[in-house]
Amino acid sequence: MTGGHARVRTVAVALPLIAFAVTGLLAPLIAPADPTANDLAASLAPPSADHLLGTDQLGRDQLSRLLHGARISLAVAAAVLAISLVVGAVVGTTAGYLGGWIDRVVSRVIDVVVSLPGMLVALAVIGARGPGVDNMVLALSLWSWAPYARIARARVAGMRASPHLDALRLLGASRTRIVGRHLLAPALAPCLVFASTDVGTVVLTVATLSFLGLGIAPPQAEWGQMLIEGRPFLASAWWLAYPPGVAITAVVFASNLLGERLAAGAERPSILRLAWPVQFSQPKPAIPAEPGVVLRVRDLSVSYPDRRVVADVSYEVRRGQTLAFVGETGSGKTTAALAPFGLLDPSSVVTGSALLNSTCELVGLTPAQRRQINGRRVGVVFQDSGAFLNPLRTIGAHVDEAVRNTGHGGRRAATRRVTEELLRLVGLPDAASVAHRFPHELSGGMRQRAQIAMALAGEPELLVADEPTSALDVSVQAQLLDLLAKLRDELGMAMIVVSHDLAVVSRIADTVAVVYAGRIVETGPAAAVIGHPDHPYTRGLLDAVPRPGTVPGTRFRTMPGIAGGGPDDLSGCGFAPRCPLADQRCAHHAPALRPLPVAAAHRSACLYPQSLDDAC
Template identity: 70%
Template sequence: MIRTVLVALPLIVFAIAGLLAPLLSPYDPTSGDLAAGLQPPSVDHLLGTDQLGRDQLSRLLHGAQISLAVTAAVLALSLTVGVVAGAVAGYLGGRIDRVISRVIDMAISLPGMLVALAVIGVRGPGVVNLVIAMSLWAWSPYARIARAKVAGMRDSPHLDALRLLGAGPVRVIGKHLLPPALGPCLVYASTDVGAIVLGVATLSFLGLGVPPPFAEWGQMLIEGRPFLASTWWLAYPPGIAITAVVFASNLLGERLAGGDERPSILRWILPARRDRTVCAKDDVVLRVQDLSVGYPRRVVADVSYEVRRGEVLAVVGESGSGKSTSVLAPFGLLDPTAVVTGSIGHTKRVGVVFQDNLAVFNPLRTIGSHVDEAVRNAGRRPVRRVSEELLALVGLPAVARSYPHELSGGMRQRVQIAIALAGEPELLIADEPTSALDVTVQAQLLDLLARLRDELSMAMIVVSHDLAVVSRLADNVAVMYAGRIVESGPLLTVINSPAHPYTRGLLDAVPRPGAAPGTRFRTMPGRGGAGPDDSAGCAFAPRCPIAVPACGQGRPVLDVVTAGHRSACPEEGV
């Protein structure tokens, strides 16, 4: 609480000074004495005088009164219109919601200052027109926040009970929805104070805001600009006042949204995680046994695997082999129609990096807001500082203000990793993290994952179709074909001594350094298996170069080849 007050102190001081300006001002801010013009600070005039001999301290105090009064009027009007419009849209839904949402989106997309300039250009300068002009673009964020809050409450049992008791929409919205919707809007308003103060000063500086002779900080700046080189006391005090109020309001909003300050992420996620896991290296963070998934036709059958703390499991196979399904199913990340059976045990803190790195982002929100939301949901404080350090941790310290479409695929994957790390996960799942990336970016991303694994002692599951890619990172490998694991074991063992012909086919398809020019890649004939079928024997038999008639009879099972190495192909000479 004390830190919050200290953060907001400049805003509080200027607000009080503005309210008490008639009592605190030593002179009339509009009366001047040309004979006393441009006097430096002295006992009589603590901040000097302007070119018309008006006392600068008096004008600064009255400027606070006018600037903050206009700001309060804009906030009051914007909050009222925005919260009511958002609450109505969120509660009524349907066509009304769609229409209001489109208006909100349009208002947010328009440049606010240009809207204000257009309105004032038509209506002319003045306090009333200034408030109207700025409110036209300032209301929309409040409407969006209120709509989201109310839409989440629309189907709650509390509101269902009110409707059953005969409460009409006006009573429900006015008494039961507006108060909770107003809370997050007030938090946002604390950050909006600075933007509005700066906007008012900017318009006054352009001669379109508060007209002279009234004292206003932006008007004081434009009046002091011609004398900036010789009389610093004309422009510096109002400039410092604007800066102090803007910074104080932004910091206050961050404090109100983020709560009490906690240690930075580099302290709460790196050393703490290492200290906690030094003696728990062999802990299993995910164990899956006999996993089957159907839609209702089975696409995955009898899949078992486990991941220990600090280890990386690579699940590899062709497209359609069931690798992503096997990894996402334990966490309920499949289509709701999926029927999942089996035994699953996993840690509570899991982060996921999805394959489509553009679809996971809202194109209308900045990267920083995406990371902020993840940090806030994870209960980490202060939000913005933790977000900045997360982005720095993944090598993107300067993208918070960028939009998703402005980043490359590799950068978006890094942002996904930063979002996943916000919850301090013990297990990170990366579903095709290098898909559609060039080899240089692939290497950088894999190096980042390896560094995070080493520094955080974090378990990982990496899904890929390329054995060569995961060889840079993985400790163990599970090779999948037609919805089943056909080979598993330590990475080096599987790569150097593959015990299944499908695994060897995947390895042969990888270009090898030093191969003679013109050497043709080895390929596997046919197409990948359609899914697990217990009655058809080995699913890989139609494509297998060493298949025998017995391969079509009975489903092969994983047998031990060597310690920790298992294969579903019993044939010799693979």
Template identity: 55%
Template sequence: MTASGAGRRRRTVICALPLLGFVMAGALAPVIAPYDPIANDLMASLARPSMEHLLGTDQLGRDQLSRLLYGAQASLILAAAVLAVSVTVGVVIGAAGGFLGGWPDRVALWLMDVTLTLPSLIVALAILGVRGHGSANLVLALSLTGWPPFARLARGRFVSLRRSAYFDALQVLGASRFRILFQHALPALAAPVLVYASIEIGFIVLSLAFLSFLGLGIPPPEPEWGQMLIDARPYLDSALWLALPPGLAIAAVVLASNLLAEQFATDNLPLVRLGMPRRRARMNGSTAGPYRVEELAVAFAGRKVVDGIDYRVAPGRALAIVGESGSGKTLSTLAPLGLIDATARVSGRAVLGQVDLLGGGPAIQEAVRGRRVGVVLQDARGALNPVRTVGALLDDAVRHAGVVPRGRERARSLELLKMVGLPEPESQVSAYPHTLSGGMCQRVMIALALAGEPEILIADEPTSALDVTTQAQIHALLADLRESIGMGLILISHDIAAAARIADDIAVCYAGRIVEVGPAADVVSRPDHPYTRGLLDAVPSPKAVPGTRFRTLPPAEPARRKVSACAFAPRCAHATKRCHVEEPPLQPVTPGHTSACWVRPTVARPIGYDGA
């Protein structure tokens, strides 16, 4: 432990001491209290503090120290009960809304908004006025309006997780939504809930004292700090010692709870960290074979964003799916694995070997992810758990994949790091993601994707945030891995030139459809579709004269695509009337090379811009 870490923990302990003291005092009250807290002794009424009664007695001769100790027990037990109910209800409602989205989220938000508009103490007064005194009614009154802050915390964290690359990474490694919820989301929520709960302790104790002061708290003669203040009020001039102990106790708890919350907030609380599920999928038809996607369609709110995409990847082959942002290339690869928003409507077929991914439903998709299919996400740093070391992340992935005997996870993790070319893997296993460069994080992400020895590896823009040199290294690594392991590779990219260097085949995607597909050499040397030629024109050429302007496509118009028209026609300089009224199918250009265009090119264009 570092000196700064020891100092932070020492300050945390100091801030918690008053609360711990009152908790211990309340718990040990039956043992250490010198007198019965409700026993009257009128002969000792209003006795000053002395060796017999250290804090004096009240108007009925009851020992103040004993009542203070039992009052700590009553106040803190009630505070703990209110806090437990508020945290449980709030986290359940907030987590359900944030994690599920859709109508559960709207209902959760509505409940939170309505409850937050109600003044908490006014609601408590109303409930106690109707239902009467009692501990159960006090817990109900205070927790009824105490849960929304915890629900907001839970919802915010879960919505952020659901939209993060880390959530996608957990899914592609094979974690189910249930396990993500309980092993990763809820532990991550522990720190902010603990901070806010620390503040709430003081507020609840103060609220209980306030309600008791109004005569709506724990009914006498049971001791409670607020009730002790009521009893002391008529004697403030003559017996000040009656009001000071309970008043100071309340102030100490409120101050300590706020200081503790501030300390928790400034101290980096360690998150609870649990591993990936330790199980091996059992599924029929797991024989290795080609991966086929046929007539894939994806729709959101009734609008198709992927429409009739087909592609095939054989073991040991590499397919590059290229296109602009929003063309549908990522959706077409992640949708068959169930890695897109649950509101999407996905249809078509996706078959890996003999396993129907879409027909089998979420259970089959979950069993395939992280084992037979690996995914390398675009934002590698965001996809890695920031509070776990590289070795711990890989160990979990290897354990989850079940490809090595128990106890050999670390050895396999080191093998994977060496395989992806991470320098000095023995020292890097103890490193955290934030200490690694972008290229190193991407190599770790590739190692995670390879942990299950997948038959298909999907690399989604794996070099988009890297410098040119590192991009070349990652592309070379993917090409080497594909050849050495014999797995199929699907590379998603907007850079058709880079894709052509490692892919056997290229599929060009535009507006949710494949507009051209064929062998990489044919597509880049003899492009048929005008959109493919536009992508190639965007590739720099060393032959170009410095200062030469690139020939670019016209900007995309707002989506007004007709069902019976070419989606690219509004941007195409060669479009004919037929292009605006009839959608072209994929037609053969050369053997194995097809294109969806009514206009045949007259001049083949090589890869790169040649200044013409």
């Protein structure tokens, strides 16, 4: 089915709802008579030119009462749905994002409310407070909010680990901002679909309560009230009960069909809005002119409820230099690089010390304190630019938000000028044109450059690049690495690059830290580590790098086994199960990083480093 036909069918099934909503709004203008005006002389008059739907036992015009009944019934339904939708979406979104005990408590409350019979709750509230429009809205809202909360919670819980949220947390967005601006909108989408089906349910419930004498009190016109008044005259005056009955049936069926149509159209991934409207109250500290250590990490450990993934990692990175973390997938390199900045799962526990610019301890910061750091003093370039960038927003809109976040923008024109300058800085040609294009219109390399422009908007002291070239071809990789090196030198930044490829980091890194099973097993100057590797794992990574001039058909040397395990899974060397030099001592003694005789800055965690030269 084409999109045009689908839209036509959706409008067609919604026509009864639209018709009753419009006529209800216009009832005071289009109704032929006052719906409460009695005329006993015209009592029970059949349909005629004067009264198109006849009159009731008090001589009131039935068409006028039907139109005003639509106004009251749909107004009550709209009020109930608005309250239920807002309360349910906010409660469910907040619980789904925060998780933990808050999520568990809210989930139990939702389960209890959903399990209660809605009509009994309404009868109890109205019985205690009396009939009336306000009490009916309150009674129906008390149990109608729970399904919306459940839907919103399920929607947001699936987004909790999204790269979009990582980006927002990096740029310093508060929890309130993330929930209100970036999660509530996508959570509302499925709630609105459910609300379309709930219109009929609420209208039917209102009519039922009025039919029982607990709803809208006479003489106001309401469809349920019209049914109860017409019941004694079913045999003699059919026009009293059938029109409101048909109206209720039409609204219920139309709302159900509309809900089905909307649900079918909504079966595609929702997209989070990306915006970084975070305000900072403190000025960015001045960067010292003399070169020095920008980030010093000591004894960093990261644990999750079931295991520890990084243990006792120490490193430092200096201004104008690049530290590269290298290792296989699952080695813990990304965790070691991102943990100091609070960019891990909320269930992680980070211990140790991470000093930024020798003055700011990053470990243990509150969310409010971290917002003073992330996005301004520290920028991050993520691996998957396709997941990081919102496909519904232009490149310029993304960078504009990052510029406003840092306070470098102003009016829209001034902000856009800064945005275009950033795009030119990262090597994007025709910045004005690129700013108006959407992410899918750019190549992978261009998207990464746009992401780098966003990271540079805060003039960071430190830039962290998490596998920035893994999805790019070789020529684009080289261009992007050259760009990062150029920006590092021109802006005087420190840089951390995470990669699984030693050949990639050799092009940009000053220092290399090789990570295996959550520990650094070798570290030192890039030339020493790559040119004279000491640890068997480092040599294995180098053997896997293709070399120019290799005879076609030559098989690469590979390491036996697969990467895995955490720092606490083995009592000895974590690499021992895969190492050709391992013996019983390696299985029971965990080697520590120690300086090598050639250069003290080059350190290795191997019990038999001298054996490597003999083995080759």
